[in-house]
Amino acid sequence: xxxxxxxxxxxxxxxxxxxxxxxxxxxxxxxxxxxxxxxxxxxxxxxxxxxxxxxxxxxxxxxxxxxxxxxxxxxxxxxxxxxxxxxxxxxxxxxxxxxxxxxxxxxxxxxxxxxxxx
Amino acid sequence: xxxxxxxxxxxxxxxxxxxxxxxxxxxxxxxxxxxxxxxxxxxxxxxxxxxxxxxxxxxxxxxxxxxxxxxxxxxxxxxxxxxxxxxxxxxxxxxxxxxxxxxxxxxx
Numbered sequence: 001x002x003x004x005x006x007x008x009x010x011x012x013x014x015x016x017x018x019x020x021x022x023x024x025x026x027x028x029x030x031x032x033x034x035x036x037x038x039x040x041x042x043x044x045x046x047x048x049x050x051x052x053x054x055x056x057x058x059x060x061x062x063x064x065x066x067x068x069x070x071x072x073x074x075x076x077x078x079x080x081x082x083x084x085x086x087x088x089x090x091x092x093x094x095x096x097x098x099x100x101x102x103x104x105x106x107x108x109x110x111x112x113x114x115x116x117x118x
Numbered sequence: 119x120x121x122x123x124x125x126x127x128x129x130x131x132x133x134x135x136x137x138x139x140x141x142x143x144x145x146x147x148x149x150x151x152x153x154x155x156x157x158x159x160x161x162x163x164x165x166x167x168x169x170x171x172x173x174x175x176x177x178x179x180x181x182x183x184x185x186x187x188x189x190x191x192x193x194x195x196x197x198x199x200x201x202x203x204x205x206x207x208x209x210x211x212x213x214x215x216x217x218x219x220x221x222x223x224x225x226x
Contacts, residue, residue, distance in 0.1 A: 019170030019180075028160040029153065036153075040145055044153040047139045049176050052130070057217040059122060061129035067158045069129075070208075072218060074122035095122060095218050097177070099208030105162050109181070110203040114168040116181045 018117035022049075056097050068102040132158070165206055175213035179206055 020028075026045050030038045052070065055062050062070040072095045080091045101109070128134075136151035145153070161179070164171055171179040182205050189200040210218070 019172050019178075020164050022173045022176075025157070025160055025164065025171060025173065028164065029156050032156045032160065033149075033153065036145075036149055040143070040149075041153055043143055044139050044145060044150060045157050047142055048135055048154055048157055049173065051135050051138050053176065053214055053217055055130040056214065057221050058127060059124040059221055060127040061123050063129045063131055064158055065132065067162055072122045072221075074120050076120075095221060097208075097210040097214055097218055098121075099177075099179075101206050105165070105206065108162065108166045109206055112166050112168060112204050116168050116170065116183065116204075118170045118180065 059095070064102070066102050066104040068100055068105055070097055070099050072096065073098040173211070175211050177208055177210040177214055179208050181206055 026042045029045050030041045033041050052062055056070060056072060059072050075094045075096065077093045078091050080089045081087065082089050132154045133151065136147060136154045139145065139150040139154070140147045161171060165179060165181065168181065170181055184203050184205060186202045187200050189198050190196065191198055
């Protein structure tokens with residue numbers, strides 16, 4: 001898997017897939033709280049994502065015990081090339097969110113052999 | 119590539135996320151903490167069950183199976199085989215990247 005390929009796949013976030021979407025995840029969280037109104041749980045989950053986005057937007061580290069941590073990675077400006085015509089293109093320094101899975105999550109996933117539902 | 123963090127800011131934890139939700143939508147602190155906990159547990163459980171997670175606007179957690187490869191203990195240079203394993207990779211979505219880029223613009 002290359003960085004280039006990764007950049008392509010993220011644009012098809014809405015594409016139908018065997019993976020879980022935001023709403024699937026919300027449904028799973030709602031299912032864990034039978035005594036809280038589903039709409040409240042759903043709102044709370046949406047706010048979690050918003051708070052995480054705000055934190056990363058100020059270069060703040062997010063540390064979730066057992067799950068992992070998010071921080072920014074800085075990529076220096078580079079002189080890239082348009083792959084189609086070879087023209088040089090200046091690519092400015094970029095900040096990109098990075099996730100480092102926690103030890104517990106890594107351990108749970110590395111041995112998992114169930115087929116990947118992507 | 120270098121790790122970049124604002125060291126002035128304390129890192130965001132589950133407890134702080136919960137406190138913030140409590141202030142924004144008024145659910146009890148206890149419920150907020152449980153939901154935050156439940157959210158990350160749901161993510162981890164889903165990944166363990168082999169589901170990739172695609173949260174549009176935030177990002178994708180995808181799973182990749184890696185083949186075995188010969189490795190080396192960098193300290194002793196001793197060869198240690200690295201077993202086949204599964205890893206999780208996160209790619210930030212467009213909206214999150216844009217918000218983070220806004221930060222970069224502010225620094226210049």
